[in-house]
Amino acid sequence: MPTVVRKSTMSLAESRREVLHAISWQVYSSVWSPPTDLFESEEALVVRVEIAGMKEEDFEVALENNVLLIAGARTDSPERRAYHQMEIRFGKFATSVALPAPVDAEAAHAEYKDGFLTVTLPKAKPNQIKVK
Numbered sequence: 001m002p003t004v005v006r007k008s009t010m011s012l013a014e015s016r017r018e019v020l021h022a023i024s025w026q027v028y029s030s031v032w033s034p035p036t037d038l039f040e041s042e043e044a045l046v047v048r049v050e051i052a053g054m055k056e057e058d059f060e061v062a063l064e065n066n067v068l069l070i071a072g073a074r075t076d077s078p079e080r081r082a083y084h085q086m087e088i089r090f091g092k093f094a095t096s097v098a099l100p101a102p103v104d105a106e107a108a109h110a111e112y113k114d115g116f117l118t119v120t121l122p123k124a125k126p127n128q129i130k131v132k
Contacts, residue, residue, distance in 0.1 A: 030091060030092060031091075031092045031093060031094050032089045032091065032092075032093050033093060033094065033095045034049050034050055034051045034089075034093055034095060035049070035050040036048070036049050036050075036070075036095045036097060037049075038097050038099075038100075040100070040101075043122060043123060044103075044120050044121055044122045044123055045099055045100070045101060045103055045120075045121045045123065046118060046119070046120050046121070047068055047070070047097050047118070047119045047121070048116050048117070048118045048119075049070055049095060049116065049117040049118075049119075050115060050116055051072075051074065051093070051115065051116075051117060052115035053074055053115070054072065054074060054112065054117070055112070056110070056111070056112040056117075058072045058073070058074075059071070059072045059110070059112065059117055060072060061110055061117075061119060063099075063103070063105050063108070063121075066098065066099045066102065066103075067096050067097065067098050067099065068096065068097045068099060068119060068121070069094070069095075069096050070094070070095050070096075070097075070117065070119070071092070071093065071094040071095075072092075072093060073091060073092045073093065074089070074090050074091065074093065075090060076090040076091075099121065101123055101124075102123070102124040103121035103122060103123060103124055104121070104122045104123070104124050104125070105121070107122045108120065108121045108122065
């Protein structure tokens with residue numbers, strides 16, 4: 001069973017997400033970030049995004065320079081409502097996760113189930129790692 005390891009310093013992507021989240025309530029940013037987890041097993045890195053009310057084809061998933069980018073838009077009902085409390089966010093969202101190890105992008109796969117998008121990225125084998 002893998003051990004959960006938390007880094008004490010934030011990556012650039014994590015600090016960017018925190019800053020955007022902190023100011024989004026003040027400036028009403030049109031793009032928001034859903035809760036996102038990154039964990040590691042012996043074989044893969046796994047990114048899990050909590051985003052209910054979507055379909056698998058509603059997500060855009062890309063890997064660039066060892067950073068996983070996930071984006072999409074969650075639409076609200078067109079029905080007019082008088083909210084007394086509103087905490088569920090709608091509209092465009094995006095999140096980015098800096099991956100701590102090289103991965104085999106060709107073998108990666110994503111699944112959306114029960115309100116979670118799970119992206120599994122198998123770790124690259126030593127002969128697959130490209131030196132730049």
